[in-house]
Structure formats: C-alpha cells, structure tokens
Amino acid sequence: MMLFKKILLTVFFGLIAVHSTSAEEASEEIDIGEVVFEHVLDSYEWHISEWKGRSIAIYLPVILIDDGMHVFSSKHILETGSYGNYHIAPKGAKNEGKIVRADGSRPFDISITKNVLQLMINAILLLVIVLLCARWYRRHDVLKEHPSGIAALMEPLIMMIHDMARENIGEDDFRRYSPYLLTAFLFILLSNVMGIIPCFPGGANLTGNIACTLVLALFTFFTVNLTGTRHYYKEIFSPDVPGVLKPLMAVIETFSALVKPVSLTIRLFANMLAGHIQILCMVCIIFIMGKYGPAMTGGATLISLLFGIFLDVLEILISFIQAYIFTMLSSIYIGMARQKAD
Numbered sequence: 001m002m003l004f005k006k007i008l009l010t011v012f013f014g015l016i017a018v019h020s021t022s023a024e025e026a027s028e029e030i031d032i033g034e035v036v037f038e039h040v041l042d043s044y045e046w047h048i049s050e051w052k053g054r055s056i057a058i059y060l061p062v063i064l065i066d067d068g069m070h071v072f073s074s075k076h077i078l079e080t081g082s083y084g085n086y087h088i089a090p091k092g093a094k095n096e097g098k099i100v101r102a103d104g105s106r107p108f109d110i111s112i113t114k115n116v117l118q119l120m121i122n123a124i125l126l127l128v129i130v131l132l133c134a135r136w137y138r139r140h141d142v143l144k145e146h147p148s149g150i151a152a153l154m155e156p157l158i159m160m161i162h163d164m165a166r167e168n169i170g171e172d173d174f175r176r177y178s179p180y181l182l183t184a185f186l187f188i189l190l191s192n193v194m195g196i197i198p199c200f201p202g203g204a205n206l207t208g209n210i211a212c213t214l215v216l217a218l219f220t221f222f223t224v225n226l227t228g229t230r231h232y233y234k235e236i237f238s239p240d241v242p243g244v245l246k247p248l249m250a251v252i253e254t255f256s257a258l259v260k261p262v263s264l265t266i267r268l269f270a271n272m273l274a275g276h277i278q279i280l281c282m283v284c285i286i287f288i289m290g291k292y293g294p295a296m297t298g299g300a301t302l303i304s305l306l307f308g309i310f311l312d313v314l315e316i317l318i319s320f321i322q323a324y325i326f327t328m329l330s331s332i333y334i335g336m337a338r339q340k341a342d
Contacts (some may be wrong), residue, residue: 064109118191173338225257
C-alpha cells in the first residue's frame with residue numbers, strides 16, 4: 001500500500017510536468033532545494049497537498065512562553081507573516097524558519113510542530129500495537145497454538161531483541177534491560193517506516209532530526225553510565241596499565257564513553273536524512289527535466305518512478321537495519337558497563 005501511494009504520487013508529479021502549459025516557466029518557478037528541505041525539516045504546519053492553488057495543511061498550535069503563555073494557531077502567523085509581536089524569521093536570518101520576536105530574539109518555544117505531532121502519533125501507534133499483542137497472549141495458550149495477527153508479526157521481533165540482550169548483556173542482567181532495548185528498537189523502526197509514507201499520518205522526518213536521535217542516544221548513555229558496575233568505572237579512570245600511562249588512558253577512556261552517544265546520534269540521523277533526500281531528489285528529476293519537453297519529461301517520469309520504487313524498498317530495509325544497529329550497539333554498551341571483575 002505504501003509503495004502504491006508512492007507510485008501514484010510520482011505519476012501525479014510527472015503528469016503535472018508533462019501537461020504544463022509552459023515547461024520552461026514551471027521549471028524555473030520550482031526551487032528544488034526548497035522543496036526537498038521543506039519535506040525533511042521541521043515546521044509549524046503539516047502540509048498535505050495543493051488544490052486549485054490553495055494549500056491543504058494541518059495548522060498546528062503555537063505555544064510560546066514569553067511574559068506569560070501565548071497559544072494560537074500557526075495559521076495566523078504563516079498566512080500573514082506575523083502575529084502580534086511575533087513573526088517567522090526569514091531566510092538567511094539567525095533563527096531562520098523559527099518564530100522570533102520583533103527584534104529577532106527567540107521566545108521559549110514549546111509549540112506542537114510537525115515532528116512533535118509525528119512523535120505523538122508514533123507513540124500512540126506503538127502503544128496500540130503492544131497492547132493488541134499483549135491482548136492476544138492473554139486470551140490464548142501459546143503452548144497449544146501459534147501466534148496470529150499482530151502477535152505473529154511482533155513475536156519474531158521481540159525474540160530477536162530478547163536474544164540480543166541475552167547475548168550482549170549476559171544471563172544475569174539481560175531481563176532488566178530488555179524492555180528498554182525493545183522499546184527503543186520498535187520506536188525507531190516505527191518512526192523510520194512512518195517517515196517513508198508520503199502522506200498523513202506519515203511523512204515527517206522524525207529520525208532524520210538530530211534532536212530526536214540525540215535524545216534516544218542520551219537514554220542509552222544514561223542507562224549505561226548510571227547502572228555501570230564498579231569494574232566498569234575502574235577500567236575508565238584507573239585502567240590496568242603501567243602507572244605512567246594511567247592518566248593518558250583515563251582521558252582516552254572518558255572521551256570514548258562520551259563519544260558513544262554522539263556516534264549513535266549521527267549514525268541514525270545521517271542515514272535516515274540521506275534516505276529521505278534521495279527519494280525526494282528522484283521525484284524532483286521530473287521537474288528538472290520539464291524544460292526539455294514532453295518526451296524528456298515522460299522519460300524522466302518513468303526513470304523516477306522505477307528508481308523511486310527501488311529507493312523506497314531500500315529505505316524500508318535501511319529502516320530496519322538502523323533500528324537494529326542502534327539497539328545492538330546500545331546492548332553492547334550496556335553489557336560492557338555490567339561486566340564484573342574476573
């Protein structure tokens with residue numbers, strides 16, 4: 001269904017370019033970079049489509065704390081450019097795309113943006129999936145029948161993370177950390193897949209936002225360092241090396257511990273962001289080739305369609321791989337922190 005929707009959207013874009021009354025003019029009017037970054041960056045609205053020159057969008061609530069709390073619809077500020085003492089910072093400004101005061105400074109902004117709404121949707125979906133799975137197990141005897149429906153889909157994923165935790169953390173401690181690892185894996189996987197869906201309630205680039213991946217990495221960082229054993233900290237601050245090397249090794253090991261969440265953050269963020277940009281660039285080829293006439297545009301549409309399907313399938317695979325890698329590395333880091341002295 002997801003690929004079918006993508007195909008329809010790609011063909012639709014192609015038909016627009018082919019039937020344009022002035023292909024040269026249409027190509028010049030479209031800023032490809034702006035189109036791409038509009039889809040991958042966060043915003044105060046959830047743009048759905050265009051109809052007869054009018055934008056169809058979900059205008060999200062703006063919540064500002066600035067001499068009190070100010071709550072209003074983003075429609076006011078997006079359509080007129082300003083609302084009261086606030087406006088959207090223009091392109092090239094210090095806080096480009098953000099709501100700022102008249103003097104350009106930013107108020108404390110806790111608005112429900114597109115990524116925040118996507119996070120809420122994903123959290124609700126994940127909760128529903130887990131509860132439906134638990135409901136099946138409460139009503140059936142697993143010793144007498146095989147899982148079916150959502151339980152059949154979830155059981156292999158759950159057992160995969162369960163076995164991963166057992167192997168990397170150890171028999172004594174893995175049950176303590178399995179719930180966190182499973183939650184992280186399922187949330188990242190669901191967010192990755194929802195980001196590929198081209199229409200509401202999907203399409204927001206949540207895991208391609210470095211703030212989201214940083215928070216996920218910090219959960220792992222604090223889990224590792226707040227539950228680490230005495231042996232773990234001894235290996236960091238007083239490793240078993242010649243005395244002259246102890247200060248140097250302590251610095252290196254401390255730096256290594258601090259770099260781990262950075263690597264988790266950037267790996268997930270960069271891979272998911274790159275995947276979204278690749279897919280959008282393939283669609284935009286149609287518009288780029290529009291100035292060369294209907295024949296070239298039709299050929300570009302076909303090529304974009306085929307490569308778009310290929311990249312969609314590849315992105316689904318990458319979505320799983322990135323969720324798996326994040327969870328696997330988290331379990332390894334936790335396992336290293338739970339090691340006991342020989």
